[in-house]
Amino acid sequence: MFPMSVQELEKIFLNKIEQEVKIEPKDWMPDAYRKTLIRQISQHAHSEIVGMLPEGNWISRAPSLKRKAILLAKVQDEAGHGLYLYSAAETLGTTREQTILDLHSGKAKYSSIFNYPTLTWGDIGAIGWLVDGAAILNQVMLCRTSYGPYARAMVRICKEESFHQRQGFDILMALSKGSPEQREMCQDAINRWWWPSLMMFGPHDGESTHSEQSTLWKIKRMSNDELRQKFVDMIAEQVKVLNMTLPDDKLKWNETTKHYDFGEINWTEFWNVVKGNGPCNKQRLDARRKAWDEGAWVREAASAHAAKRKMREEKKIA
Amino acid sequence: MFPMSVQELEKIFLNKIEQEVKIEPKDWMPDAYRKTLIRQISQHAHSEIVGMLPEGNWISRAPSLKRKAILLAKVQDEAGHGLYLYSAAETLGTTREQTILDLHSGKAKYSSIFNYPTLTWGDIGAIGWLVDGAAILNQVMLCRTSYGPYARAMVRICKEESFHQRQGFDILMALSKGSPEQREMCQDAINRWWWPSLMMFGPHDGESTHSEQSTLWKIKRMSNDELRQKFVDMIAEQVKVLNMTLPDDKLKWNETTKHYDFGEINWTEFWNVVKGNGPCNKQRLDARRKAWDEGAWVREAASAHAAKRKMREEKKIA
Amino acid sequence: MNETLYNYTLHLADNALILAQRNSEWCGHGPVLEQDIAITNISLDLIGQARSLYQYAAELSNNIFSSTTGARTATEDTLAYLREGRAYKNCLLVEQPNGDWAQTILRQFFFSTCQFFLYQRLQRSADSTLAAIAEKSLKEVTYHVRWSSEWVIRLGDGTEESRNRLLNALDDLWPFTGEMFTPAGYETDAVNLGFGVDVKAIKPLWEQRVNEIFAEATLSSPITGSEGVWMQSGGKEGVHTEQLGFILAEMQSMQRTFPGCEW
Amino acid sequence: MNETLYNYTLHLADNALILAQRNSEWCGHGPVLEQDIAITNISLDLIGQARSLYQYAAELSNNIFSSTTGARTATEDTLAYLREGRAYKNCLLVEQPNGDWAQTILRQFFFSTCQFFLYQRLQRSADSTLAAIAEKSLKEVTYHVRWSSEWVIRLGDGTEESRNRLLNALDDLWPFTGEMFTPAGYETDAVNLGFGVDVKAIKPLWEQRVNEIFAEATLSSPITGSEGVWMQSGGKEGVHTEQLGFILAEMQSMQRTFPGCEW
Secondary structure (H helix, E strand, C coil), X not given: CCCCCHHHHXXXXXXXXXXXXXXXXXXXXXXXXXXXXXXXXXXXXXXXXXXXXXXXXCHHHCCCHHHHHHHHHHHHHHHHHHHHHHHHHHCCCCCHHHHHHHHHHCCCCCXXXXXXXXXXXXXXXXXXXXXXXXXXXXXXXXCCCCEHHHHHHHHHHHHHHHHHHHHHHHHHHHHHCCCHHHHHHHHHHHHHHHHHHXXXXXXXXXXXXXXXXXXXXXXXXXXXXXXXXXXXXHHHHHHHHCXXXXXXXXXXXXXXCCEEECCCCCHHHHHHHHHHHCCCHHHHHHHHHHHHHHCHHHHHHHHHHXXXXXXXXXXXXX | CCCCCHHXXXXXXXXXXXXXXXXXXXXXXXXXXXXXXXXXXHHHHHHHHHCHHHHHCCHHXXXXXXXXXXXXXXXXXXXXXXXXXXXXXXXXXXXXHHHHHHHHHCCCCCCHHHHCCCCCHHHHHHHHHHHHHHHHHHHHHHCCCCEHHHHHHHHHHHHHHHHHHHHHHHHHHHHHCCCHHHHHHHHHHHHHHHHHHHXXXXXXXXXXXXXXXXXXXXXXXXXXXXXXHHHHHXXXXXXXXXCCCCCCCCCXXXXXXXXXXXXXXXXXXHHHHHHHHCCCHHHHHHHHHHHHHHCHHHHHHHHHHHHHHHHHHHHHHC | CHHHHHHHHHHHHHHHHHHHHHHHXXXXXXXXXXXXXXXXXXXXXXXXXXXXXXXXXXXXXXXXXXXXXXXXXXXXXXXXXXXXXXXXXXXXXXXXCCCCHHHHHHHHHHHHHHHHHHHHHHCCCCCHHHHHHHHHHHHHHHHHHHHHHHHHHHHHCCCXXXXXXXXXXXXXXXXXXXXXXXXXXXXXXXXHCCCCCCHHHHHHHHHHHHHHHHHHCCCCCCCHHHCCCCCCCCHHHCCCCCHHHHHHHXXXXXXXXXXXXXX | CHHHHHHHHHHHHXXXXXXXHHHHCCCCCCCCHHHHHHHHXXXXXXXXXXXXXXXXXXXXXXXXXXXXXXXXXCCXXXXXXXXXXXXXXXXXXXHCCCCCHHHHHHHHHHXXXXXXXXXXXXXXXXXXXXXXXXXXXXXXXXXXXXXXXHHHHHHHCCCHHHHHHHHHHHHHHHHHCHHHHCCCHHHHHHHHCCCCCCHHHHHHHHHHHHHHHHHHCCCCCCXXXXXXXXXXXXXXXXXXXXXXXXXXXXXXXXHHHCCCCCC
């Protein structure tokens, strides 16, 4: 068989996209598609891993054994999600180690939301409800993304995430029914996490760098603003169940659009945190680098031992 | 003038001891006297420094600002006592650094009492009352020791120590007047610190290695058992003020001797802790070594800077 | 009998909880992602065990003290969050700091190996609740033993650095192993009452397993190498190291700050 | 006015207490015995200041809230031990970890230099109690500035290692310096009411002093070298770093565990 030209390959590729056939690791794909996916999947993986830190901060202080177990399991799930995603990224020809080093050098990004501190137990509830809630909308969309391994990882992740969101809501529910201090803790956490959660959907559609091409390739299947609106509509209803409010006096049901109107995001803060100036950017990266560096001897020992063992087994056979 | 023979020098030395004239750094003294003093003074200095640790353990958790300040000042005083004593040892021809290295290598000893853990706030009271109380009796005696610099250091130390003992008693007093939990905390601390405090006076007179010669040289002016009896008589009265008891069912006033009888010390435990097997021996030495090792670069920087500064000043003058 | 059973159960629960608390400090900070997950898993298993045991202890406590006027109803959380250090009955080993990975691994290996033999026997306890908890937990503990054994072998027979770190860990932790096999009063009573396990009888089994794994890790036996090493004790009777106070201050801070709340 | 005065006083007190708490962690662990004593001394001075300020705040609080039924009487200890992190008003700088000696020194130097200029002006406060506390404290703070300046010079102009460690500390701490000169709401109100100090006006003085000491330490100016570095803030309004929660969990553990006791 004659090798196909790039034009022909690209046609097949776009045809698959068109026909909703998943792209698989061994399929030909445009370099830019591959690069975009590597960037996005590893960014997503890093978000899971860095995202362990703000919640991990409260494991030792969880206020009941049941909550401690739930939180620990949740943070562990995030590690698992990180694993799925690093594996998905590896199918595109990168290595987990390189991906991690890119995070540590600051070359790769992760979701800015994790650069905010968790200051009270209420924050653990707010993260579950708002942050996971925002993440899920994005992830549900990604279950239908065009790259097979990514889509399949997302299906597994989505199942667990909706569980997490419910647990977060449940924490806030308990606070909202509790003492005045607990109710205050609940409202305070919502106040601090609301706007950063809205920022998770990224810049307005007009200003989003990678959006257009990603939409064409069906990596992305809804726009930032569409997803954000969906999120606002959902949360604005749920917050009533908590008897709490969202910190936005422009928030109002619009009978014409059948959506909630809401106030403008502070984009200066958004870009500032993306640039590395969030309250915890340095702390988060330092923590990850420290874990990695201090774990170096462990990883070396494990591979040294594996090599020794292999050599011994080969000797036995010979 | 002809140099004097060792015999003549020794005669002068013993004569001074006899006449209660203090021996001073530049005076001739027998090698064994010097060695005994270096051993004893540095052991005493180390006890002050290591003794900072069990109490230091509660600075961050002191239950009121006033108690926190008092405790912090007390532990600081101990550092100061360590300084006086290292200086006194230096007048005998040793260096502070060498003395400290001997502690870290395990060659030099410190008081075994500091190898017990401080488990509750009550322990801070018990240490002040019992441990400082026992130390004071020894130190009061040492204010009249034959070596001048040591005796003078002791005079300064004694003033502060009696203050500390009162503060310790005051902590227990507050507990004894407090809630049931506080009273329990008080009695529990007394129970755990009583016997180790009695051990602070060392083995019975018959079994004390260095005692006899030290008494002849008037380094030591009362025997271990004499001091211990004095301590028991004192504490057995004070404990009544606290409405607490000492954990010794043999403790009883003896009308004949006009002293309190008391039970036998567990000498196995005593020697075991001396040998390094106390609950905290390793932890205490590790903490001291860590502070020293991690401080190495600071000490180097300070002397490097001092050298630079001196050179610059000399240049200016030249 | 009930008070012995209560103390005995609490002691088992405290061991599980404090080690879980320590292990959970690794969550998000492990040397490899897979191992971060593994140590967290062990932590989760141990919290699960602790909860079953505390729930049972709470039940016992409510029966014992129910007559006392005004005594608050015990729950798994009052037992975990509202007892002070002097009431905690865990052995000293589990409260020791995580240190490096070698320290954590060796602590887990020493503890899980003991717990394995203990739960194995506890399955035949005259107390059916304890027997059931032991049976349910044994599968988990079997995995903990295997996982930690593999890591002891890997570190002992890995690089020079990992070997040295493991030997340092041995130095630090060995003096805390003896306590596991020295029965506290309530343990002796529990044996006599037919529901407790004789920890002295477990010791040779534990030693044999330790020797086997150390041999596979190309290390000499810590048992023959450490004769005359003094064994620390006291934890089971509430006399702990200075570590525990700080663990509890942090762990209990929310319950202490907001008393009587539901979470 | 009284509520502004209350918040303003609390903010000054919290700064002093949290830094005292941090510094006191060195006690018994310093690099040189004399410096162990020195840093403890600073800690003691700061606790003393905190106590005076809390006592005053308690008095104000009892006056403001006296009418509220059932409100507990405030004391220096209820303010220090029974407020949660979100109510603490210290700036982020003072809650940062001790790190190594360079970190501790630089934190002290940055803070004390600011506190010096602040107290200097506070001596002329329209509120006579604050003025008196400032006057009394100024001698201490003058010493803190001198001591920490000397150490900055020593480390900057010492060895290569000490210089690098100081520069690392600068990297970590610089983003927390801006907050000291950005007034919180109650600070602005306090200036308007005549008893507070305008922190914006202090900034050039602080910068000049920092430049002088850095020059003597043979280091380039951190001010010109760090234009565009983002400044963190929030502490004065109760939005802290994750550090503070752990500081308070430990510091408040006794008061929280044994509520309502005398010590």
